[in-house]
Amino acid sequence: MARVSSNWWKWNHTKTVLLLWLISATVFYTLFKMALRNADHSSSSDSSVSYAEQRSKLYDNMARDLDEHGALFLKGGETSQSLSISDIFTIKDGSVAPVLKAANPPVRANVLYLGTEYSQPISEAVRQIFNPYFDKAIWFQNSSLYHFSMFHASHHIVPVPATENEKEVEANAVSMVAKELCPLRIVLDRVVLTSTGVLLGCWQVISGPDPVTIRSKLRTALPHAPEKQLYDAAILHTSFARLLGRPKASTMELRKSDEIQFFHELVARLNNQLHGFKAVVSELWYVEEYDVLALALNGRMKAHRFQHGCKKT
Numbered sequence: 001m002a003r004v005s006s007n008w009w010k011w012n013h014t015k016t017v018l019l020l021w022l023i024s025a026t027v028f029y030t031l032f033k034m035a036l037r038n039a040d041h042s043s044s045s046d047s048s049v050s051y052a053e054q055r056s057k058l059y060d061n062m063a064r065d066l067d068e069h070g071a072l073f074l075k076g077g078e079t080s081q082s083l084s085i086s087d088i089f090t091i092k093d094g095s096v097a098p099v100l101k102a103a104n105p106p107v108r109a110n111v112l113y114l115g116t117e118y119s120q121p122i123s124e125a126v127r128q129i130f131n132p133y134f135d136k137a138i139w140f141q142n143s144s145l146y147h148f149s150m151f152h153a154s155h156h157i158v159p160v161p162a163t164e165n166e167k168e169v170e171a172n173a174v175s176m177v178a179k180e181l182c183p184l185r186i187v188l189d190r191v192v193l194t195s196t197g198v199l200l201g202c203w204q205v206i207s208g209p210d211p212v213t214i215r216s217k218l219r220t221a222l223p224h225a226p227e228k229q230l231y232d233a234a235i236l237h238t239s240f241a242r243l244l245g246r247p248k249a250s251t252m253e254l255r256k257s258d259e260i261q262f263f264h265e266l267v268a269r270l271n272n273q274l275h276g277f278k279a280v281v282s283e284l285w286y287v288e289e290y291d292v293l294a295l296a297l298n299g300r301m302k303a304h305r306f307q308h309g310c311k312k313t
C-alpha cells in the first residue's frame, strides 16, 4: 500500500514538473517571437514614438513660454509670423476687427483642415471660458477655418512668386500628395497660451501619417518652396484665439504677477474640458492667401480642397 502511494506520488510529481516546464517553454517561446516581431517593426514604430516625443517636448517648451517671456501681448506683442498685434487688429463699432493687408505676392499655404463637427465644440468651449473676461480684447478664430499649418510654397519672409500656371502645377502636386495620405486620427494633447497671446491647441497623432512625413512629401512635391519653413516639422497645432489685451478691469484688480496666474487658470480650465478630445482629419488644402494671415483673420483667399485618398503608391 505504502509503495503504491509512493509510486503514485512520484508519477504525479513528474507530471507536474513536465507541465510546468511545458508552460514555461510556451511562455518563453511566445515572448521570444514577440521580441522578434518587435525588432522587425522597430524602425517604423521607433520613429513615430520619437516624433510623438519631439512634439511633447515642443509643447512643454511652448507652455513655458508665457512664464519665461511674460504676457508680451499686453505690450503690443508679435504673432508667430512677426507681426505686431496692434498692426493687425482695430476696434471698429465697438468690436474687434482685423486690419487686412494685401499679401504681395500672395502667401501659398498648405494646411490640414479640421471639420466643423470637431471645431465647433472646441470653439464653443473657448468662447465660454474666455469671453466673460476679455469682452473686446480677444479675437476668435473662425470655427469654419480651423486648420493645421503644414508647409508653405511661399511665405512672407521668403516670397516665391508664381504664375497662374505654376500655381496650377503646385495645386496638382498637392492633390497627388493628398491622394496618398490616409486620414489622421488625432487627440488634443494640451492647450497653451503663448507669450504673444495666441491660444493654441497642440495635438498628438493616434494613427495615420505623421506631420513629419506629410511635410516631407509636400517638400518633395513643391521643389521651389522656401528652404526655411515657419514651423517645427513635428508640430501639429491649430490656433483657437488671440488675446489682444488685459482681462476686464472690473473682473478683478490684478497685479502683474497675478495676471499671468489668471491666464494659467483660464488655460487650465480649457485644458480640463478639451484634453483628450479626438478628431479625424482627412482634407489637405492648398490655399492662396491674398491678405496677410487670411486664414486666421477671415481675409481674402482661394482654397483648393483635396480629400485624403489613402491610396497605395
Ligand SMILES: *[C@@H]1O[C@H](CO)[C@@H](O)[C@H](O)[C@H]1NC(C)=O
Pocket (backbone or CB within 6 Å): 142, 143, 144, 145, 298
Ligand atoms: C467664417 O468662415 C466662413 C467660411 O470661409 C465664412 O463663410 C464666414 O463668413 C466666416 N465668418 C466670419 C464671421 O467672418
